[in-house]
Amino acid sequence: MPKAHLKVWRGDDSGQYVEYDVEYEEGMVVLDVVHRLQATQAGDLAIRWNCKAGKCGSCSAEINGKPKLQCMTRMGTFIDGETITIAPLKTFPIIRDLVTDVSWNYRVAETMPELKLSGPDASGHRRMQQIDIDREQEFRKCIECYICQDVCHVIRDHPENQGNFAGPRFFVQLANVAMHPLDQNPKSATVAHGFGLDYCNITKCCTDVCPEGIHITDNAIIPLKERRVDEYYDPIRAIGRKLFGKK
Amino acid sequence: MADIETHEYDVLVIGAGGAGLRAAVEASALGARTGLVCKSLLGKAHTVMAEGGIAAAMGNVYSEDNWQVHFRDTMRGGKMLNNWRMAQIHAQEAPDRVKELEEWGALFDRTPDGRILQRDFGGHRYARLAHVGDRTGLEMIRTLQQHAVHRGIEVHQECTVNRLLKDGDRISGALGYWRESGRMVLFRAKAVVIATGGLGKVYSITSNSWEGTGDGHSLAMQAGADMIDMEFVQFHPTGMVWPPSVRGLLVTEGVRGDGGTLKNTSGERFMFNYIPPMFAAETADTEAEADRWYDDKVNARRTPDLLPRDEVARAINSEVKAGRGTAHGGVFLDIASRRSADYIKRRLPSMYHQFMQLAGVDITKEPMEIGPTAHYAMGGVRVDAETAASTVPGLYAAGEVAGGMHGSNRLGGNSLSDLVVFGRRAGESAAKYALGLTGQPSVDQGAIAERSASILKPFEGGQENPYTLHRELQECMHVNVGIIRTDSEMRQALVKIAELKDRLSRVQVEGHIQYNTGWHLALDMEHMLCVSEAITMAAIERKESRGGHTRDDFPSTSGEFSQVNVVVRLRGSAVSVAQEPLPVMPDELKKLFEE
Amino acid sequence: MAQATDIQRRYGKTQRVDRWWIEPALFGGGLLAFVIYSTVSALILGNSWHFEAGPYLSPFFEPLIKPGWVPEWISPAVFILWAPLGFRTTCYYYRRTYYRSFFMSPPGCAVTEPAKSYSGESKFPFILQNAHRLFLYVALVFIPILWYGALKAFWLDGEGLGVGVGSLILTANAFLLMMYTLSCHSLRHLIGGGLDCFSCSNYTRTRRKAWDILSLANEHHKGWAWASLISVGLADLYVHLVANGVLTDLNTWSNF
Ligand SMILES: Cc1cc2nc3c(=O)[nH]c(=O)nc-3n(C[C@H](O)[C@H](O)[C@H](O)COP(=O)(O)OP(=O)(O)OC[C@H]3O[C@@H](n4cnc5c(N)ncnc54)[C@H](O)[C@@H]3O)c2cc1C
Ligand code: SF4
């Protein structure tokens, strides 16, 4: 059986990397190897996981410096004998080992606007066509792994921005509300509020790392920025609004 | 222990899956101070993994569909052992609950006229599952979660409840610990709703996550609640079998609903050889008719690939035993040769992803290798159909942890609907009960102090490794109380469980109390042993084969056992079993089964 | 064993083991090369380096604006270049590239950036990026102008219709510039992205179809951006080289 050489962060903020050799079999993912490490050499190693299938977004970590899901990173992607460094998400305070305190995200979630849909028609159905919602369904694929939040330099390198900036995961949610065909929220609650959208400089790291392949920047953030331009920065639209009344 | 962190609620909901979230939303809407506790982070509960869809007779695709047909399908799928009233309420209320999810933001796939699209699933006569590709559970939990956070419900994440507390006969709260710090926390509550999900983790091949350790089943038993149908464990016919690290991971039934078929190694569609008499009248017996059925439900009969799960799981088991299985002990599930690559990627995106990423298999080109995996517990807390109340005053149960709704076998898609239908009812009755009480019931400080101390025992020394104990239990249950059971093997299992209980008292965990997964597992083991014993005792008691309970020594159904539930109770440390008659179905509903 | 300092925030600090710096270096270098070349060719050399050869006019000078009162040392390109310059500077794709390569904000994903504080595009000067919409309107006007220049390159005064390497280059260039503009995020938004309901009327259904097409183009906005950048530089260089007698244009005309 081949052996993997792991370097795993142990402890809290003042912890350190500890190196382990763990046997693995073909077809395993990093999470399997970490589990084996836990069952054989490090019984108290703290990790989060649930589904082992890339569906719950629990097992996020930084593997060789790249934020990823441990359960979707196959051992086959490493060169034989390569040291595999596994670290906790660096944007969030470490609790212990690979577990971080992601509660900031849950606090931001509470500030997000709630969908307010118009009522059903006479037959009791809310009619929506597939073409009206396929764009939205992409946003709803989000598994809340917070990998995009972790990689976003706006908060990763400048934690002081956490108060003004919701982060890519929540821009995706905001886009979901803003583009919903039946949503009745006023613009002031969504696009116009912005939730710190202007801090994003569309450098696209969030899109690069999203395990669900959501085109966060192209399909959520830039369209939201464009909607803000509609509101505030497009003189031709402004003249149109003056001439033909508010639209 | 005066200094223990304490929270006080009218209603405490344990579990934040579909059932728990829906219960909490309802309780708080009725004005009850509501708290919600979950072992993982919010939104990570098992419900997030559900793929195929949520069953509701909305009749959007086939207008012939209605609650009576859904009710009948559910009862027949459960081999008539279901609590008929629960099955009826479920079939009647599911469409409203689905529309409510839509109102709260869920975006189901659409029909051409803009209504909610429904898909075919095993055991459902008509296309009935509202769905979002193959990630319906994610849609459901995210919708409920986003709705709940705006309702002022206090959520305690990564907090594990370890004991229920009582004041005399009635519930008075729960005692738990924070996973992060290892410190104890006390929840005083007038009513408690358990919505802790399943127990798949007592088996070695399972679709369940680490959370599925049967905590709620065990907590309720310890609190004195009756359990029913514990012998019925659903093995989902299609779990991944290769590579080893993903063994057990679920392959949605949607694959078959969308045209995939099961084949053995000689390429034969073997399900045609396993059509049981009960379903013969409505199952296609030629490949041509089965293939026609996908587009014409009215004139063709359904393909046997979509028989209820217990039938399919047993069939696969027999094929593999007869030597017609793959090298890895599974059979083939083939959609590649039957549907276009485009169609597969659009209808089953996460299956495509899952096989590509984890097994290196392109399901648009090759067949999948699959085999049965422990999936769902039909059994659970015995509840009143209308109110979801257990036999303990103030204790309610909803979702997978509740028993009765699904009888001996659950139909796919009937769980997600169960969660919201009975989650809402549990939340409502718990709130009404709690608001009707004056004063907070008292908690037994002595018991709390005792438990707070004993919970730390695994740090004190011993020699047993919790991971090893767990693996031994899983292997024992899988071999002896798995898909096919016999009396002698199950008695061996009881002996092993007793041995493991003894060894658990000498368990040793290393390291720090903070976020110590080894310690958490040691504490969960207690629950797993408790439910394993309950499953085994109930399975020994039921001397017949039915649904998710198949016995080699009693291979057919028995008239005698068709009239009873096996009830399991814990008194002190002794588990007892009893046969008690099923609730009797009124005549007008009986008529539905006469055609 | 590595120490705790590994997670300190220091410039360029990263645990990444791949060569993450290649991409920003390459793209940054490419951009820089273009900026230097175009400044020299269009602004510094200007009138002193011939930019017209037969029917060909360098795209940096299209349309040619040369009022008499402007002194000879000022390049006529200044009347034109502000538009594409503004358009590209505020383009979402180029912003991404130069923020990463030039401002190191961030230098790479999960690579610590040097700046102490950060306000992104919420304050001056970067808030001006919102003018992209305006530049888009101008760029749309430029599409027919560039096509006019390309078609003109098939017509030599005195001889009439013909074709040369230069006309083909200018046509390809007009096409690439058009595709770059059509794949613009802002245009995609104007055409359909700004709608919430696509199915509500025939008009919105048509806009959805247009949006689908633009979305396809938009997925490759980066590709169009580079292809058109390179083509416009090459076209300019080609015309200059022909105009200054360094190269001879292969064509069907007898007297170029
Ligand atoms: C892979 C997969 C696919 C499925 N697909 C479908 C499908 O397509 N359609 C369908 O209808 N059904 C499906 N099911 C079944 C269905 O998803 C589950 O039965 C259902 O989600 C259970 O929901 P629940 O609310 O009862 O509990 P869960 O969602 O399991 O949630 C349990 C909650 O209880 C908490 N908890 C547990 N123990 C404790 C404790 N001691 N203290 C505190 N909190 C605790 C957990 O943290 C969690 O929040 C599927 C199941 C799986 C595994
Ligand atoms: S594109 Fe914006 S939101 Fe995404 S990582 Fe970059 S700065 Fe953050």
Ligand code: SF4
């Ligand atoms: S948007 Fe993608 S990366 Fe971000 S939390 Fe959701 S799934 Fe994870």
Ligand code: FES
């Ligand atoms: S464990 Fe669920 S995403 Fe990795």
Ligand code: FES
């Ligand atoms: S986004 Fe690049 S040109 Fe508009």
